[in-house]
Amino acid sequence: MIRLVALLLLLASPAKAEEIVLGLSQDEVAITATFEGSDILIFGAIKRDRPVEVPGDLGVIVTIAGPDESVTVRKKDRRFGIWVNTDSVDVDVAPTFYAVATNRPLEEILTPAEDLNTRISMQRAIRSVGATVDDPQNFTEALIRIRGAQGLYQTIPEGVSVAEEALFRVLIPLPANLTEGDYVAEIYLTRDKQIIDLYTTTIPVKKVGLERWLYNLAHENPFLYGLMSLSIAIAAGWGASAAFSAFRR
Amino acid sequence: MQIYLPIAEVSVNIFLLLGLGGIVGVLSGMFGVGGGFLMTPLLFFIGIPPAVAVATEANQIVASSFSGVLAHLKRKTVDLRMGTVLLIGGLIGSGLGITLFNYLKALGQVELLVQLCYVVFLGMIGSMMFIESLNAIRRSSKPGGSAPKRRKHNWVHNLPFKMKFRVSGLYISVIPPLMVGVLVGILAAIMGVGGGFIMVPAMIYLLGMPTKVVVGTSLFQIIFVTAFTTMLHATTNFTVDVVLAVLLLVGGVIGAQIGTRIGVKMKAEQLRIWLAIMVLAVCGKLAFDLLVMPAELYSLGTGGHP
Numbered sequence: 336m337i338r339l340v341a342l343l344l345l346l347a348s349p350a351k352a353e354e355i356v357l358g359l360s361q362d363e364v365a366i367t368a369t370f371e372g373s374d375i376l377i378f379g380a381i382k383r384d385r386p387v388e389v390p391g392d393l394g395v396i397v398t399i400a401g402p403d404e405s406v407t408v409r410k411k412d413r414r415f416g417i418w419v420n421t422d423s424v425d426v427d428v429a430p431t432f433y434a435v436a437t438n439r440p441l442e443e444i445l446t447p448a449e450d451l452n453t454r455i456s457m458q459r460a461i462r463s464v465g466a467t468v469d470d471p472q473n474f475t476e477a478l479i480r481i482r483g484a485q486g487l488y489q490t491i492p493e494g495v496s497v498a499e500e501a502l503f504r505v506l507i508p509l510p511a512n513l514t515e516g517d518y519v520a521e522i523y524l525t526r527d528k529q530i531i532d533l534y535t536t537t538i539p540v541k542k543v544g545l546e547r548w549l550y551n552l553a554h555e556n557p558f559l560y561g562l563m564s565l566s567i568a569i570a571a572g573w574g575a576s577a578a579f580s581a582f583r584r
Numbered sequence: 585m586q587i588y589l590p591i592a593e594v595s596v597n598i599f600l601l602l603g604l605g606g607i608v609g610v611l612s613g614m615f616g617v618g619g620g621f622l623m624t625p626l627l628f629f630i631g632i633p634p635a636v637a638v639a640t641e642a643n644q645i646v647a648s649s650f651s652g653v654l655a656h657l658k659r660k661t662v663d664l665r666m667g668t669v670l671l672i673g674g675l676i677g678s679g680l681g682i683t684l685f686n687y688l689k690a691l692g693q694v695e696l697l698v699q700l701c702y703v704v705f706l707g708m709i710g711s712m713m714f715i716e717s718l719n720a721i722r723r724s725s726k727p728g729g730s731a732p733k734r735r736k737h738n739w740v741h742n743l744p745f746k747m748k749f750r751v752s753g754l755y756i757s758v759i760p761p762l763m764v765g766v767l768v769g770i771l772a773a774i775m776g777v778g779g780g781f782i783m784v785p786a787m788i789y790l791l792g793m794p795t796k797v798v799v800g801t802s803l804f805q806i807i808f809v810t811a812f813t814t815m816l817h818a819t820t821n822f823t824v825d826v827v828l829a830v831l832l833l834v835g836g837v838i839g840a841q842i843g844t845r846i847g848v849k850m851k852a853e854q855l856r857i858w859l860a861i862m863v864l865a866v867c868g869k870l871a872f873d874l875l876v877m878p879a880e881l882y883s884l885g886t887g888g889h890p
Contacts, residue, residue: 368827370588371595407885409692417874420692420883477882511588511595546590553591553822561818564643564826565811568833572650575837579651579844 354382355522355534364509364518364540372486372511375399375538377520378504394437394444394525395495395503396455399538401432401487402516408474424474428462431514432487435460436494436505446528453530455523457490486510515541515550591825592636598831600630605832609839612648614847615859620645620777621706623832625866634695636825638685638776639817643829645778645810648836649803656800663751663797667804669758670783673765674772674809681773682816692885701775703871709781710863717856724853752793752801760791765805773813778806781863 360376377397406429412421437444441456454460461475468474482488487510495505517537524532542550553560587598604626612619620641627637656662688694743757764786768779783802787793793801818824847855 366588368588369586371586407692409883409885411878411881411883413877418876418878419696423692423885474882477880478884481880481882481884511586512593514593542590546588549590549826553818553824553826557819557822558815560826561815561824564818564824564829565646565814567826567830568643568647568814569650571830571833571837572647572652573654575647575840576651576654578837579841580655 352384353524353526353531355524355532356380356382357522357534357536359520359536359538361538363538364513366513366515366540366542366546368545370511370513370546372513373509375507375509376504377507377522378502379522379534381501381503381524383501391527392439392444392525393497393500394439394523394528395497396438396441396445396521396523396525397434397436397495397505397507398455398460398521398523399432399434399507400430400460400519400521401514401540402430402518403428404431404514405429406478408478410474410477422468422474424463424468424471426461426463426475426478429478430460431516432509432518433457433460433482434489434491434507436489436491436507438493438495438497438503440492441490444525444528445523445530449525449528449530453523457488485512487512509540513540587827587831589632589636589825589828591823592632592640592828594631594633596630596632596828601828601831602835604630605835606839606842607835608832609648609836609841610843610846611839611862612836613840613843613845614850615843615855619648619836621702621775621781621863622866624776625702625870632828633823634698635689635821635823636828638698638774639814639821639823640825640828640832641776642772642810642813642817643824643826644832644836646807646814647829647833648840649778649780649806649810651837651840653800653803653807656803659800660751661797662800662804663749663793664804665747666749666752666754666761666791666793666797667801669747669761670765670768670801670805671808673762673767674769674805675812677766677769677771678773678809678813678816679769680766681770682813682820684770685774686820695883698775699870699874701771703867703874705771705775705782706863706867707871709785710860710867712785713856714860714864717853717860721853721857749793752791752797754791754793756791764790765809768805769809769813772806772809773816778810780806 357379364373406426407423408426409420409423411418414421435455435457445455450456450459457479461478463471463475479488486508495503497503517539520536520538522534523530585598586595588595608619608623611622624637624641627641628634653662685694688697743759745758746755747758748755764783768783771777771779771782780802784798787798787802788795814824
């Protein structure tokens with residue numbers, strides 16, 4: 336009897352038994368002249384219509400991806416006694432920033448098939464096709480290693496703390512050398528390695544104030560920008576000379 | 585205190601930049617060189633993207649050479665006519681240099697080119713200066729030793745298109761100064777240097793110009809060539825970082841004043857030998873990096889679709 340009620344309830348319930356409710360410590364990241372990087376706090380709750388009947392393993396995955404860009408990875412080799420760039424691989428799509436944080440190691444809360452579909456793991460987030468070298472794997476690994484050392488690529492297993500199977504929070508550090516653009520935060524909820532809910536939000540990262548103005552001028556009006564740089568240089572040179580001669584007298 | 589550079593898109597310690605500008609300023613004040621050949625590699629070392637370092641350094645050199653040339657104009661030690669000929673060559677060279685720079689950037693070999701240029705030219709100039717100043721010190725310690733005659737008739741004097749350069753007291757063909765100008769222009773664009781360290785010896789030994797007008801004339805030429813290079817980099821590559829340039833300038837201006845004061849108190853031969861050692865040290869470091877297996881064999885470039 337009880338089993339039957341449970342079954343009926345299950346059939347009658349909406350598609351989503353568990354849903355993500357999200358909060359962010361900041362809606363956008365402003366790059367000012369004194370920007371030293373920033374931490375972004377992502378927190379939320381798992382909303383339930385009713386208690387979980389099948390308590391499979393809960394997984395929370397948080398990813399933040401910067402704008403995609405193509406990048407060329409080059410490898411040095413010894414030629415004529417010196418080290419020069421020889422082979423190269425064009426990685427067609429590589430996020431300028433990518434962080435993936437999970438409450439447990441990724442392979443324990445996500446099936447490889449789901450990973451392939453959603454491109455969650457670091458290796459999947461980077462796409463390179465048509466490589467002409469024998470070992471393209473080494474090049475993508477190098478990309479992950481180099482950007483990892485710069486704090487741009489981060490894998491944070493067990494970075495998400497989950498309390499009472501209902502509340503979660505994670506702190507993701509953003510380094511100072513961020514590229515501008517819309518950063519996409521995705522929060523996946525998994526049960527038994529299957530994704531049951533996804534919440535997506537955008538965090539714009541942009542230069543503000545003087546940084547914004549200079550960057551725009553340099554790209555939209557490069558001639559004027561060049562002239563401005565030169566005038567500053569000449570004024571400084573003249574000023575130094577004038578100050579110097581006044582100093583000597 | 586960190587500062588975010590809007591074009592380089594990196595965050596750097598503001599005092600590190602002021603300090604670098606200051607140290608290079610002291611050296612340039614002491615030795616009368618622009619200091620670009622030291623500053624550009626130093627900017628590479630602290631993580632400024634090479635393309636930004638080269639372009640920004642060109643902008644900074646405009647400032648330091650402008651400040652220098654004003655003093656020389658007052659003393660009338662600038663050969664404007666010679667400067668103009670060198671300048672025409674320089675502008676041609678700068679255009680060629682930028683084209684080569686952008687082409688090699690697409691191929692991923694620009695770093696190699698820049699490093700090789702540094703190793704070759706710093707090595708050559710450094711050892712020449714070192715040997716020359718050693719000889720000068722030996723000569724000055726021996727009383728009665730006479731200075732060698734510099735002005736000789738060589739192949740330079742047998743070329744056509746002769747022109748009179750009154751301030752330098754020369755009547756020579758315009759071809760050699762044009763060639764020197766082109767070479768310096770190419771180097772300015774590729775290496776992010778003014779090229780004074782190449783041009784000054786070339787003017788003395790190749791063109792036979794009197795030493796007193798050499799520095800002023802080379803500074804005059806450098807202003808325009810580096811200004812042109814700055815504009816080319818700014819309009820084709822968008823790599824001139826004005827915030828970086830200003831910070832380096834401030835340090836450089838103060839450093840140059842201190843350097844000039846130290847320079848006055850030191851003997852010319854001693855100064856030259858120290859400069860030679862410094863040039864050779866930078867050359868050695870860069871050569872070492874090329875010869876020794878790097879810790880990271882892979883590097884990233886935004887190339888592919890330049």
